Every structure is written in structure tokens, then in C-alpha cells.
Amino acid sequence: MRLLTFFTLTSMHCFAAVTALLQGQLGNQMFEIATAVALARDNGVEATFPGLLTRKDSDIPLIRTQFFFRLQTAPLKGKITDYKEPTHNYSPIPFRDNMMLIGYYQSEKYFKHHEEEIR
Known part of the structure; x- marks a missing residue:
């Protein structure tokens, strides 16, 4: 019963999530994912990375199976708001x-x- 409740609540809140556009190589992607996960935790929402499943460029498929296999990959629902890093600081x-x-x-x-x- 408890598991059913969890899935129901999760699906009800699927409109609030954080993801990151994965760029660069493994080191860059680790920073991008860590930042997205922390921001999601700070705001009580999920972090999900659908690009790990859909992108076939660079080494993302290999990196996903070796390093990021525990990450959520559900697609975001609704309108996505892009936030571009304003500086490198x-x-x-x-x-x-x-x-x-x-x-x-x-x-x-x-x-x-x-x-x-x-x-």
C-alpha cells in the first residue's frame, strides 16, 4: 500500500523537476548533474535526466551505463524553462x-x- 501511495504522489508532482543539458565530457557532466540534483533537493522536487536515454552523441550512452545508471530518466512534462549559467563563477x-x-x-x-x- 505504501508503495502505491508513493507512485501516486510522484506522478501527481511530475510537473516540478530539474534537469540539465549534459555537455562536455564526464567531468563536466558530473558537475552539471550534481548541481541539478542539489537544486532539486533544495526545492523538494525530482531531478531527472531524460537526455541520458535520448541522446546518442558523444559517449553519453556508455557513460550512462557505467556511471549514471542510478539517475532518473523520466521526461519532463509541460513547458520547460531554460536557465543559462550567467558566468563561469x-x-x-x-x-x-x-x-x-x-x-x-x-x-x-x-x-x-x-x-x-x-x-
Whole structure:
């Protein structure tokens, strides 16, 4: 019964999620994913990465099976709001429901407070 409740609640809240456009190689993608996961946790929504399933370019299919196999890959529903990293330095991210992070987010300040969960 408890499992059924979880799935019902999850599907009811599928319009609020965070994802990231995966760019660069593995190191860049780790920063992008860690930032998206931390932002999602901070705002009580899911982090999902449908690009891990749909993109066939670069090494993403291989990287997914070896490193990112535990990540959610459900597609985002509804309108997606893009958020582009304004600079290469840390800058707080204003949360929006159903957002896609675009940038490299190469500062641990984005996710350090969730370090144990993300490792």
C-alpha cells in the first residue's frame, strides 16, 4: 500500500523537476548533474535526466551505463524553462518549476551542502 501511495504522489508532482543539458565530457557532466540534483533537493522536487536515454552523441550512452545508471530518466512534462549559467563563477540559481540548467556549473558551492547524498 505504501508503495502505491508513493507512485501516486510522484506522478501527481511530475510537473516540478530539474534537469540539465549534459555537455562536455564526464567531468563536466558530473558537475552539471550534481548541481541539478542539489537544486532539486533544495526545492523538494525530482531531478531527472531524460537526455541520458535520448541522446546518442558523444559517449553519453556508455557513460550512462557505467556511471549514471542510478539517475532518473523520466521526461519532463509541460513547458520547460531554460536557465543559462550567467558566468563561469558561482551565481545562485533562481528556481523555477520544470527547469533545465544549461552551463557547466563548475563550482562545488552549487552542491557542497548535499555532498554526502550526491557521492
